[in-house]
Amino acid sequence: xxxxxxxxxxxxxxxxxxxxxxxxxxxxxxxxxxxxxxxxxxxxxxxxxxxxxxxxxxxxxxxxxxxxxxxxxxxxxxxxxxxxxxxxxxxxxxxxxxxxxxxxxxxxxxxxxxxxxxxxxxxxxxxxxxxxxxxxxxxxxxxxxxxxxxxxxxxxxxxxxxxxxxxxxxxxxxxxxxxxxxxxxxxxxxxxxxxxxxxxxxxxxxxxxxxxxxxxxxxxxxxxxxxxxxxxxxxxxxxxxxxxxxxxxxxxxxxxxxxxxxxxxxxxxxxxxxxxxxxxxxxxxxxxxxxxxxxxxxxxxxxxxxxxxxxxxxxxxxxxxxxxxxxxxxxxxxxxxxxxxxxxxxxxxxxxxxxxxxxxxxxxxxxxxxxxxxxxxxxxxxxxxxxxxxxxxxxxxxxxxxxxxxx
Numbered sequence: 255x256x257x258x259x260x261x262x263x264x265x266x267x268x269x270x271x272x273x274x275x276x277x278x279x280x281x282x283x284x285x286x287x288x289x290x291x292x293x294x295x296x297x298x299x300x301x302x303x304x305x306x307x308x309x310x311x312x313x314x315x316x317x318x319x320x321x322x323x324x325x326x327x328x329x330x331x332x333x334x335x336x337x338x339x340x341x342x343x344x345x346x347x348x349x350x351x352x353x354x355x356x357x358x359x360x361x362x363x364x365x366x367x368x369x370x371x372x373x374x375x376x377x378x379x380x381x382x383x384x385x386x387x388x389x390x391x392x393x394x395x396x397x398x399x400x401x402x403x404x405x406x407x408x409x410x411x412x413x414x415x416x417x418x419x420x421x422x423x424x425x426x427x428x429x430x431x432x433x434x435x436x437x438x439x440x441x442x443x444x445x446x447x448x449x450x451x452x453x454x455x456x457x458x459x460x461x462x463x464x465x466x467x468x469x470x471x472x473x474x475x476x477x478x479x480x481x482x483x484x485x486x487x488x489x490x491x492x493x494x495x496x497x498x499x500x501x502x503x504x505x506x507x508x509x510x511x512x513x514x515x516x517x518x519x520x521x522x523x524x525x526x527x528x529x530x531x532x533x534x535x536x537x538x539x540x541x542x543x544x545x546x547x548x549x550x551x552x553x554x555x556x557x558x559x560x561x562x563x564x565x566x567x568x569x570x571x572x573x574x575x576x577x578x579x580x581x582x583x584x585x586x587x588x589x590x591x592x593x594x595x596x597x598x599x600x601x602x603x604x605x606x607x608x609x610x611x612x613x614x615x616x617x618x619x620x621x622x623x624x625x626x627x628x629x630x631x632x633x634x635x636x637x638x639x640x641x642x643x644x645x646x647x648x649x650x651x652x653x654x655x656x657x658x659x660x661x
Contacts (some may be wrong), residue, residue: 259364
């Protein structure tokens with residue numbers, strides 16, 4: 255068997271190839287892309303016997319995605335994705351000076367897969383459709399986060415010179431009403447000049463169908479309310495900034511809608527979609543995010559506990575001597591954690607069993623977030639069982655071992 259440590263960077267890869275006894279067979283710095291991959295195959299081929307299979311090559315690398323990793327898996331190599339934090343801890347076994355280098359990390363990765371691979375899991379290849387869903391769902395979520403950051407920036411700016419706009423629209427600055435009105439009235443003077451008829455026309459054009467008259471009157475009254483002002487030149491500068499931010503947020507809102515349609519289409523084509531959306535609290539968008547982050551490789555998680563650990567919903571116990579503390583697992587996949595938290599919250603109204611489970615934890619003194627984490631942990635276990643047995647969620651089966659549910 256051969257053991258390859260692959261420290262990757264944006265433009266190159268440092269590799270170290272070892273045999274079963276830890277003897278270094280090759281060290282190279284390879285370019286990213288097709289040329290580098292061809293050179294890597296050549297280095298490995300020089301050391302493999304004529305009858306050896308690609309499965310005899312074990313690769314340690316600090317990522318589980320990207321074209322380079324997919325190419326290694328497609329070749330038949332066994333790839334271990336090692337968490338960078340774990341690599342840093344292993345590095346301290348070889349040097350306590352704190353020194354770090356890319357060739358040194360390649361050596362550490364090769365040592366990990368040679369001596370300690372039993373404590374790590376090989377990368378399981380997801381289906382192409384799951385990769386498609388992951389790409390679209392992540393982009394959709396990232397764009398929503400970016401839109402929120404821009405909205406927060408807009409709110410901070412309005413608070414400084416245009417508080418009447420915040421009174422008119424509250425926190426919904428990415429909503430169609432706020433964007434439509436701020437586009438034509440980015441300054442206090444422009445806002446005070448608006449009439450209910452003008453605002454009504456703008457809201458109708460933006461897509462509002464109901465309560466046009468009442469909403470227009472409420473917005474005009476808020477924009478005409480008394481507020482402290484700034485000098486004309488400074489107000490004009492703020493107005494230009496608001497106009498630009500509104501244009502950026504409007505484009506983001508449009509593209510979020512476009513990507514939402516794509517998420518619906520791509521996720522609906524996956525064979526696990528029906529099982530995932532049968533879970534309480536999981537619709538198409540959250541379901542797509544859950545599929546994207548969990549993946550669909552059937553051998554990735556040994557059991558429900560492994561899936562919970564990856565999700566970060568299971569707690570961490572720290573015990574030393576007479577001291578024992580149970581803590582939330584905060585080192586986790588942020589995207590998956592966000593989706594599962596939203597699922598647990600939505601499940602409170604969608605599932606009597608979930609509600610009873612949550613109330614039980616609250617009754618024992620758990621905080622809202624602690625009870626939600628416990629519920630999320632339980633829901634991940636239910637999802638794992640449904641996927642393993644290829645059966646949709648069933649309320650009675652999921653909570654049969656709990657106390658009888660109220661009618």
